[in-house]
Amino acid sequence: MPSNVSSLHLPAPPQVWSDVYGALHARYAARAGNHAWLVAAAPETAGAAAEALALWLAGEGGRLKGHLELLVHGTLLPLERTLRGQPFSGVLVVGGALAGGPALQWPERTVTAASGLSYREGGPLPAWRAATLLSGVTRQGESAAASLCAALSVPVLVCEPPQLGEALLSLAGRVPQGLALIG
Secondary structure, X not given: OOOOHHHHOOOOOOEEEEOOOOOEEEXXXXXXXXXXXXXXXXXXXXXXXXXXXXXXXXXXXXXXXXEEEEEEOOOHHHHHHHHHHOOOOEEEEEOOOEOEEOOEEEEEEEEEOOOOOEEEEEEEEOOEEOOOOOOOOOXXXXXXXXXXXXXXXXXXXXXXXXXXXXXXXXXXXXXXOOEOOOO
């Protein structure tokens, strides 16, 4: 996990915190609206994701309604607890772009967080399909985070950092009042 939030080059979010599982959360306010959007990134993709989000939020991201949360997590339990903690209109998982993936077995194990909290995680996860298809993305592949979203009935897309803006617009365009009409 990143030990220093400033190393992620985040655009001054109003709220930054870490949870009891050691995951980093950064919440950005968008235009007034009731939607919540989540970008889930592993520590190795978090820097690129934060930079892509900063660029997008400074430009076309001004159309997004609600708030956007970046979650940097090293295990799946922080993602599961985040998804159960509030309703999200959609989740973007940062990784190789995929259109869907098979069911998989989440390996059972005991994890001890930096906070000292020990917890068990693991079990079967369902197959998943992308909520919308991004241009040129047809590849199928495993994504435990996307499978977890499917298990919790949350719309999900898996994309690389440069596609985050396109993916957010695609998800937000699917829901009533997800995007502001500008100009």
